[in-house]
Amino acid sequence: MNKRIITLGEIMLRLSTPGHDRFINTQSYEVNYGGAEANVAVSLAFWGLSAAHVTSFPDHEIGKAAVNTLRFSGVDTSFIRFNEGRMGVYFVENGAMQRSSKIIYDRFDSAFAQVNVKDFNWEKIFEGADWFHWTGITPAISQSAADLCKAAVQAASRLGVKISADINYRRNLWQYGKGPMDIMPELIKPSHLIIAGLTDFENCMGITETDYLQACEKAKSMCPSLKYVSTTHRDSISASENELNGVLWNVESLLESKTYEMTHIVDRIGGGDAYMAGLIYGLLHLDDQNALDFAIAASVLKHSIPGDANFVSIDEVNQLVEGKNVGKLLR
Numbered sequence: 090m091n092k093r094i095i096t097l098g099e100i101m102l103r104l105s106t107p108g109h110d111r112f113i114n115t116q117s118y119e120v121n122y123g124g125a126e127a128n129v130a131v132s133l134a135f136w137g138l139s140a141a142h143v144t145s146f147p148d149h150e151i152g153k154a155a156v157n158t159l160r161f162s163g164v165d166t167s168f169i170r171f172n173e174g175r176m177g178v179y180f181v182e183n184g185a186m187q188r189s190s191k192i193i194y195d196r197f198d199s200a201f202a203q204v205n206v207k208d209f210n211w212e213k214i215f216e217g218a219d220w221f222h223w224t225g226i227t228p229a230i231s232q233s234a235a236d237l238c239k240a241a242v243q244a245a246s247r248l249g250v251k252i253s254a255d256i257n258y259r260r261n262l263w264q265y266g267k268g269p270m271d272i273m274p275e276l277i278k279p280s281h282l283i284i285a286g287l288t289d290f291e292n293c294m295g296i297t298e299t300d301y302l303q304a305c306e307k308a309k310s311m312c313p314s315l316k317y318v319s320t321t322h323r324d325s326i327s328a329s330e331n332e333l334n335g336v337l338w339n340v341e342s343l344l345e346s347k348t349y350e351m352t353h354i355v356d357r358i359g360g361g362d363a364y365m366a367g368l369i370y371g372l373l374h375l376d377d378q379n380a381l382d383f384a385i386a387a388s389v390l391k392h393s394i395p396g397d398a399n400f401v402s403i404d405e406v407n408q409l410v411e412g413k414n415v416g417k418l419l420r
Contacts, residue, residue: 092373093139094220095250097241098126098227099201099234100144100155101177103397109185112193118180122155123397125224125257127164128359131398132366132387134163138373141165143214143241147200151176162398170208174200183356184328190357194261202231209237211244220369221245224255225293228272229262235272246279252314253282255365256289269293274311282317282372283308284365305338316340317372319381321364321388329354331392335364335385339377346385354392363391363399367406379410386410 104118130140142164146152148171155176159166177196184190196202215221221241228235245252254277263269273293277283290296290304294311298304305318317339324332334348367387371380386409391399409415 091137091139092219093141093217094130094133094222094369095141095143095214095218095245096126096130096222097143097238098124098224099177099196099199099230100124100127100142100146100159101179101196101199102151102155103179103181105181105183105395109183112180112182112191119395121396122158123359125226125255125362126222127159128362128397128399129222129366129369130164131159131162131400132363133370135398135400136366136370136403138370139165141168141214143168143209145170145172145174145201145204145208147171147174147176152200168209168214170204172200172203172205172208174198174203177201181358186329187327189328192358196230199230202234204233204237206233206236206240209240211241212248214241215244215248215250218245218248218250219373220251220253222253222255222365222369223276225257225269225273225289226259226262228276229259229269231265232267235267239272239276242276242279246314251281252279253284253365253369254280255284255361256293257284257361258289258292260292270295278312279314280312281314282319282368283312283315284319284361284368286320301336302338302343305343309340317368317377319368319384321361321385331357333360333385333389333392335381335388337368337377337381344378344381346381349385349389351389351392356395357392359397359399360388360391362397364388366399370403382410383407 103121106115130142134140177199180193182191319337367384371383390401
């Protein structure tokens with residue numbers, strides 16, 4: 090039976106300067122739509138799983154265009170609601186060589202920030218669901234978004250749905266009077282899988298260990314259902330050249346992937362979401378080491394694709410894992 094995954098989170102309008110143009114002199118912008126959780130849903134739908142994304146958009150043509158983008162990707166949009174507010178926007182300037190990429194956010198007071206918890210029936214949304222994914226971005230946006238995330242996490246836990254959380258600590262987002270330690274520990278507690286680095290652990294769970302394995306063990310003591318903790322390690326030589334690998338703690342041991350050299354990066358935004366999607370897919374279908382290898386390969390391939398979404402096939406990911414057809418001209 091096909092696995093079903095539910096994701097929750099804001100989607101924004103992404104405006105990117107063409108090629109490597111700078112904000113200060115660009116005459117046009119390329120339009121995409123993206124959000125961390127939706128990017129995960131798009132990958133999983135592209136890989137043949139049943140994926141539904143839950144969010145809220147402003148009730149106008151831009152909001153409806155974003156919905157159409159999800160539908161094109163095969164994501165179930167039947168739980169999306171429309172309400173008052175604006176479309177969150179972010180601007181992207183792609184760096185090159187030693188010049189860093191830049192992002193400017195313009196998301197205050199968006200429709201998603203004003204979402205009404207009562208508009209969503211989580212028992213219905215989770216019918217037949219195997220997995221629920223959320224990130225630390227959502228509860229950082231507004232009290233309403235935090236309340237919606239809490240309702241979703243509680244329903245998923247009550248209904249026996251596996252939960253993954255990309256803690257994704259964003260210091261600048263917490264502006265509505267609550268801090269991450271006021272909200273995040275309770276949300277993270279029922280997780281099956283979490284993505285977290287040491288900074289995320291400290292700011293969202295109060296875990297101050299500097300050794301990653303010890304931090305994972307402390308997280309397990311706080312989260313009885315926790316089976317996996319993971320993170321990626323990135324060495325940024327320049328905006329165009331990075332090295333990337335991943336680790337996965339499965340309670341028994343800390344597994345590590347190979348390290349990939351990425352020398353001509355096209356777009357790194359969404360790389361972490363591609364990794365998250367790869368882990369979810371892998372842990373549903375593969376053993377732990379192969380799941381990790383699949384996830385990091387999926388993330389590496391995302392760096393070759395413009396936009397937020399990772400439009401690569403399972404075969405392409407597996408070929409990279411196996412070292413086949415890498416960079417070849419396929420006819």
